[in-house]
Amino acid sequence: MFSYALFSGITLGGMYALVAMGLTLQYGVSRIMNLAYGELVIVASFVAFVFMTSVGINPLVGLLIIIPASFVLNWVIYRILLTPLVARAKNRGMLEVDSILATFGLLFIVQGVLLVWFGGNYYSYDFLNNAVDIFGATIAANRLVALGFAVVIGLGFYLILTRTRMGTALRAVAVDPTSARLVAIDVNFASCFAFALGGAMAAVGGVLVSMFLTFSTSMGVVFTMKALIVVIMGGVGNMLGALIAGLILGVAESLVATYIDPGLTIAVTYVIFLLVLLIKPSGLFGRATS
Amino acid sequence: MLDIKNLSVSYGKHAALREVDLTVDRGEIVVMLGANGAGKSSLLKACAGLITPHDGTHIDLSGNELTALSAHKIVETGLALVPEGRGIFGELTVRENLALGAFAKRARAAEKQNLDRVIDLFPKLAERLDQAARTMSGGEQQMVAIGRALMSNPDILLLDEPSLGLSPIMTGELFKALAAIRKTGVGVLLVEQNAHQSLAISDRGYLIENGAITGQDTAKALQSDPAVQKAFLGLGAA
Ligand SMILES: Nc1ncnc2c1ncn2[C@@H]1O[C@H](COP(=O)(O)OP(=O)(O)O)[C@@H](O)[C@H]1O
Ligand SMILES: [Mg+2]
Numbered sequence: 104m105f106s107y108a109l110f111s112g113i114t115l116g117g118m119y120a121l122v123a124m125g126l127t128l129q130y131g132v133s134r135i136m137n138l139a140y141g142e143l144v145i146v147a148s149f150v151a152f153v154f155m156t157s158v159g160i161n162p163l164v165g166l167l168i169i170i171p172a173s174f175v176l177n178w179v180i181y182r183i184l185l186t187p188l189v190a191r192a193k194n195r196g197m198l199e200v201d202s203i204l205a206t207f208g209l210l211f212i213v214q215g216v217l218l219v220w221f222g223g224n225y226y227s228y229d230f231l232n233n234a235v236d237i238f239g240a241t242i243a244a245n246r247l248v249a250l251g252f253a254v255v256i257g258l259g260f261y262l263i264l265t266r267t268r269m270g271t272a273l274r275a276v277a278v279d280p281t282s283a284r285l286v287a288i289d290v291n292f293a294s295c296f297a298f299a300l301g302g303a304m305a306a307v308g309g310v311l312v313s314m315f316l317t318f319s320t321s322m323g324v325v326f327t328m329k330a331l332i333v334v335i336m337g338g339v340g341n342m343l344g345a346l347i348a349g350l351i352l353g354v355a356e357s358l359v360a361t362y363i364d365p366g367l368t369i370a371v372t373y374v375i376f377l378l379v380l381l382i383k384p385s386g387l388f389g390r391a392t393s
Numbered sequence: 394m395l396d397i398k399n400l401s402v403s404y405g406k407h408a409a410l411r412e413v414d415l416t417v418d419r420g421e422i423v424v425m426l427g428a429n430g431a432g433k434s435s436l437l438k439a440c441a442g443l444i445t446p447h448d449g450t451h452i453d454l455s456g457n458e459l460t461a462l463s464a465h466k467i468v469e470t471g472l473a474l475v476p477e478g479r480g481i482f483g484e485l486t487v488r489e490n491l492a493l494g495a496f497a498k499r500a501r502a503a504e505k506q507n508l509d510r511v512i513d514l515f516p517k518l519a520e521r522l523d524q525a526a527r528t529m530s531g532g533e534q535q536m537v538a539i540g541r542a543l544m545s546n547p548d549i550l551l552l553d554e555p556s557l558g559l560s561p562i563m564t565g566e567l568f569k570a571l572a573a574i575r576k577t578g579v580g581v582l583l584v585e586q587n588a589h590q591s592l593a594i595s596d597r598g599y600l601i602e603n604g605a606i607t608g609q610d611t612a613k614a615l616q617s618d619p620a621v622q623k624a625f626l627g628l629g630a631a
Binding site: 268271272274275278279281282283284285286287288289290 | 441442443463464465466468469473474476480481482483484485489492493494496497498500541542545
C-alpha cells in the first residue's frame with residue numbers, strides 16, 4: 104500500500120510540477136499573473152474527453168492537436184486581451200494588477216462556457232485502465248503513461264528553456280527586460296511567445312490529468328491554486344524548484360489521503376506551503392531579492 | 394558612421410538634452426565628458442532606442458534613421474550599448490550572456506569568431522564561462538557587458554561610464570581593451586567622468602553641460618585646454 108501511495112503521489116506531483124512550470128513561465132517572462140490558468144487546464148481535459156468519447160482519438164494522439172491548438176489559443180488571448188494592458192502599463196506592478204483583473208474576468212467566461220456545455224457533473228473516460236505491477240504496487244497503466252509523458256514533456260520544456268537560443272532569450276527577458284532589448288530581443292514578441300508556451304503546458308497537464316482523474320467544470324480554480332502554491336513554494340521563476348515543490352505536494356497529499364483521511368489533502372497542502380514560507384520566504388530554491 | 398543631429402530629449406517638462414549634434418566614425422574613440430546630470434546617459438539611451446527624442450531629431454547610422462526604430466531593431470543596424478550599471482543578466486552564466494549578445498540576426502553567422510575575439514580581448518572570461526554572471530567582480534562583470542555588446546558585431550559601440558566603481562588598474566585594463574576594439578574598426582562613443590584616463594585613449598572629445606554641447610576638439614587639444622583641466626582634470630589654477 105505504501106508503494107502505491109508513493110507512486111500515486113509522484114504521478115500527481117509530476118502533474119502539479121508540469122502545470123506550475125507553465126504558470127511560472129507566464130508570470131516570470133510575460134509578467135502576467137494568470138488567474139484563468141487552471142481553466143485552460145480543464146478545457147484541455149474536456150477536449151481530451153470529447154476526442155476520446157465522441158471522435159475516437161485517444162488523448163496521447165490528441166496531444167498532437169491540443170498542444171499546437173492551445174499554443175495558438177493562448178497567443179490570441181495575449182494579443183487580444185493582454186496586449187492593450189501591456190501597452191498602457193507604466194511598470195511591471197501595474198501590469199500585474201491589470202492582468203489579475205483581466206484574467207479573473209476570463210476565468211468566469213471560460214467557466215461559464217464550460218458549464219453551459221458540460222454542466223456541473225464529474226467526468227472521466229476509460230483509457231489504458233488495465234492494471235500494471237511495478238515494485239509490488241498495482242497501478243493503472245494510464246497513470247504510468249501520464250507520468251512518463253509528464254517527464255518527457257517537462258524535460259523537453261526544460262531543455263528548450265536552457266539549451267535553445269529562444270529559450271535563453273525568454274530567461275533573459277525574465278531577468279531584465281530592458282537589457283533584453285539591448286541584445287536585439289523583441290520583448291513584446293517574447294512575452295507573447297512565453298504566454299503561449301505556458302498555456303500549452305497547461306493544456307498538456309489537463310490532458311494527462313484527465314487520463315486518470317475525474318474532473319468537472321469547476322475544478323480550474325483548484326489547478327490555479329495548486330500551481331500558484333507550487334510556483335511560490337519552489338521559488339518564482341525556478342523550474343527545478345517547481346519540480347521539487349510539485350513532487351512534495353503530490354506525495355504528501357497522496358500519503359495523507361491513503362493513511363489519514365482524503366478530506367485532509369487541501370489542509371496538508373496549505374500547512375506545507377505555510378511551513379516553507381515561514382522558513383524560507385523566497386521559496387525552496389528562490390533567492391531573496393529586493 | 395553615427396551621425397546625431399539636433400537631438401533633444403525631455404522628461405516631462407524637464408529638458409535633458411537640447412539640440413545636440415555629435416558624430417562618431419568607425420575606428421575612432423570619441424569621449425563625452427560632463428558632470429552628473431549633464432545628459433550623457435540620455436544621449437546614449439536615445440541612440441539605443443530606450444527613450445524617445447523630440448520630433449526633429451535625426452540619428453543616422455549607415456543610412457538607417459534610428460529614431461524610427463525600436464531598441465531591438467537598432468541593434469540590427471550595428472549599434473550596441475553597454476548601459477550604466479552594466480545591465481548584464483546576473484542569473485545567467487557568462488556563456489549565456491555572451492551568446493545572447495549574438496541574438497541579433499546580423500551577428501549569428503560570425504558568432505564563433507566573435508566569441509574567440511572576446512575571449513582574446515578578455516582572457517579572464519575563458520575560465521569563468523559557466524559561472525553565473527552576478528557572482529563575478531565588478532571589473533569582470535564589465536568585461537561580460539562589453540563582451541556581450543561586441544558579440545552583436547557592432548559598427549558603433551556606446552559605453553556609459555564603464556570605469557565606474559572599478560580600481561585604477563582595472564580601469565587601465567579596460568581602456569586598453571577599448572583601444573584594441575578601435576583597431577578592429579569599431580567606432581566607440583565613451584561617456585566618462587574619468588577625464589584623465591579616457592582622454593589619453595581617445596581621438597576626439599565633446600564637453601556637455603546642462604544638456605548642451607559646450608565644446609569639442611581633438612583629445613590632445615582638450616587635454617591641454619585650461620577649461621577642461623579646471624573642470625575635469627583637477628588642475629585648476631588654484
Ligand atoms: N527617467 C528620468 N526621469 C526624469 N528625469 C530624468 C530621468 N533620467 C534622467 N533625468 C534627468 O535628466 C537629466 C540628465 O540625466 P542623465 O542623462 O542621466 O545625465 P548623466 O548621465 O550625464 O548623469 C538629469 O537632470 C536627470 O535628473
Ligand atoms: Mg549617466
